[in-house]
Amino acid sequence: MEVSARVSAVKQWLDERLGLEPVREFLAHKTVPKHSSTIWYYFGGITLFLFGVQVATGMLLLLYYRPTSTEAYESVQFIVAEVQFGWLIRSIHSWSANLMMLTAFIHMFSVVFLHAYRRPREVTWLSGIALLGLTMAFGFSGYLLPWNTTSFFATRIGTDVAASMPFIGEALARFLRGGDDIGGATLTRFFGFHVAILPGITTALILVHLALVQRHGISTPLRVERQHRGAGAQVAQLPFVPNFLVRELMAWYGTLGVLGCLAALFPWELGDKADPFAPAPAGIRPEWYFLAPFYTLKLIPSHVWGIEGQVLGLLGFGLLAAWWVTLPFWAAARDGALRVRLVTGAGVALIAYLATFSFLGYTR
Amino acid sequence: MVANRRGWIGWLVGGGAAASLASFAYPVLRFVIPPKVSEAPVNEVTAGKATDLLVNSARMIRFGSRPVLLIRISDSEYRAFDGMCTHLNCTVQYHQEGRQIWCACHNGFYDLNGKVVSGPPPRALAQYEVHLRGEDVIITKRS
Numbered sequence: 405m406e407v408s409a410r411v412s413a414v415k416q417w418l419d420e421r422l423g424l425e426p427v428r429e430f431l432a433h434k435t436v437p438k439h440s441s442t443i444w445y446y447f448g449g450i451t452l453f454l455f456g457v458q459v460a461t462g463m464l465l466l467l468y469y470r471p472t473s474t475e476a477y478e479s480v481q482f483i484v485a486e487v488q489f490g491w492l493i494r495s496i497h498s499w500s501a502n503l504m505m506l507t508a509f510i511h512m513f514s515v516v517f518l519h520a521y522r523r524p525r526e527v528t529w530l531s532g533i534a535l536l537g538l539t540m541a542f543g544f545s546g547y548l549l550p551w552n553t554t555s556f557f558a559t560r561i562g563t564d565v566a567a568s569m570p571f572i573g574e575a576l577a578r579f580l581r582g583g584d585d586i587g588g589a590t591l592t593r594f595f596g597f598h599v600a601i602l603p604g605i606t607t608a609l610i611l612v613h614l615a616l617v618q619r620h621g622i623s624t625p626l627r628v629e630r631q632h633r634g635a636g637a638q639v640a641q642l643p644f645v646p647n648f649l650v651r652e653l654m655a656w657y658g659t660l661g662v663l664g665c666l667a668a669l670f671p672w673e674l675g676d677k678a679d680p681f682a683p684a685p686a687g688i689r690p691e692w693y694f695l696a697p698f699y700t701l702k703l704i705p706s707h708v709w710g711i712e713g714q715v716l717g718l719l720g721f722g723l724l725a726a727w728w729v730t731l732p733f734w735a736a737a738r739d740g741a742l743r744v745r746l747v748t749g750a751g752v753a754l755i756a757y758l759a760t761f762s763f764l765g766y767t768r
Numbered sequence: 769m770v771a772n773r774r775g776w777i778g779w780l781v782g783g784g785a786a787a788s789l790a791s792f793a794y795p796v797l798r799f800v801i802p803p804k805v806s807e808a809p810v811n812e813v814t815a816g817k818a819t820d821l822l823v824n825s826a827r828m829i830r831f832g833s834r835p836v837l838l839i840r841i842s843d844s845e846y847r848a849f850d851g852m853c854t855h856l857n858c859t860v861q862y863h864q865e866g867r868q869i870w871c872a873c874h875n876g877f878y879d880l881n882g883k884v885v886s887g888p889p890p891r892a893l894a895q896y897e898v899h900l901r902g903e904d905v906i907i908t909k910r911s
Contacts, residue, residue, distance in 0.1 A: 557858050561873060564856040575801075582802045585833060589802060681828050681835045681851075683861030684872040701856070702874040706890040713888045714855060 435641035444514035454504035461497040471595035473588035476551035498672035516751040520623035526732040528616040545598040556678035699765030826862030848896035
């Protein structure tokens with residue numbers, strides 16, 4: 405029996421049992437809009453790929469990591485110093501987390517500037533924003549796990565920001581800390597969030613997000629849609645299999661290359677073990693994606709109009725987040741027309757704020 | 769009559785399902801809220817020998833579960849303050865050159881009375897009593 409005949413027999417055997425024909429049929433007809441901005445479509449997939457890298461490397465780290473305040477730091481030290489390729493696995497996990505955050509931001513802003521959030525994709529936007537929030541929660545919870553000085557103070561500040569919230573702040577901070585202050589209970593709790601609760605919710609939400617992308621198809625940018633409508637032409641389409649898929653896989657491969665280089669050339673540092681009674685070291689700062697709020701909190705005076713600065717800051721961040729989350733709803737005027745300039749301006753303003761304050765937070 | 773009966777059954781099934789969900793959710797909710805752990809109250813600690821600390825220097829002392837910053841101001845004067853910044857709870861440190869208390873997290877400064885000099889801290893640091901018992905430095909909570 406020839407190889408091709410054998411493959412065909414296996415295919416038929418599987419088809420009879422799994423009913424793969426409709427899936428093949430569906431993939432054969434799936435297309436992606438082809439235009440000058442198609443490149444931005446790849447960032448969602450790259451973010452998904454990096455999530456996969458996080459899951460894989462996270463599972464490997466779990467084999468050695470011990471989530472107690474007396475053993476966590478030493479177990480990470482053991483991973484990077486004693487376990488073969490331990491330093492590389494940990495470095496990939498840390499770099500991949502940062503790249504994932506970066507690509508998630510790029511994906512979000514590309515959605516904004518291509519106006520892909522517009523009707524009927526409002527829920528897709530909301531699920532994407534929720535995924536971005538979960539990614540940040542992954543970053544925040546995972547940051548504490550090595551139990552080093554920076555992570556200790558970052559968590560203390562983060563949970564204290566939560567404590568500043570009116571009415572529910574104290575209860576929320578206690579829930580996050582597992583007690584009144586940061587300690588072993590916080591570490592165990594954050595470990596639980598990081599390896600069980602957040603992955604479970606994230607996986608479910610990714611499925612919802614992908615199902616919605618599938619349901620509505622990939623959005624064609626407004627500009628391209630208008631150009632083609634004006635000319636009475638259809639937007640060119642790229643077959644998903646194999647054209648788009650192969651390009652996406654190449655993007656993943658390129659990302660893996662960048663990730664490997666970063667992890668190998670700039671291994672993630674472990675720092676000093678956390679000491680709850682030691683002062684916060686000079687020059688302490690959080691991860692880059694929390695730098696803008698960190699620097700903002702530094703600038704706000706102790707009291708503004710009789711309100712404590714940190715409470716005012718939190719209120720400001722809350723309003724900013726609410727404004728951004730509801731973007732698809734205020735982006736559309738009552739007559740259904742899209743406020744393109746307003747949204748683009750808002751996107752540019754947000755990027756300018758994040759970039760400027762992150763830079764200042766890093767350098768000052 | 770039938771519709772009425774169906775309505776009742778609908779309410780019963782729906783109510784039963786809601787009650788079941790609530791009976792699952794309530795213990796879970798209570799489980800994730802950490803219990804209050806009562807610690808023996810600490811009112812006084814010995815912070816070592818008076819001669820161990822040089823003039824214009826400081827040391828962090830454990831006061832129960834809180835850090836307390838002990839500063840030697842002069843040969844005979846010591847002061848102690850709560851070690852947690854009133855802004856976002858970072859642990860503060862003594863800034864020898866400026867003779868001030870500094871929080872590195874958001875650049876908050878306090879003077880040697882614990883009062884805010886600059887930066888975002890909203891309140892003064894709580895001060896503790898310090899006195900010498902023989903050669904030992906004793907820190908006590910202010911009543």
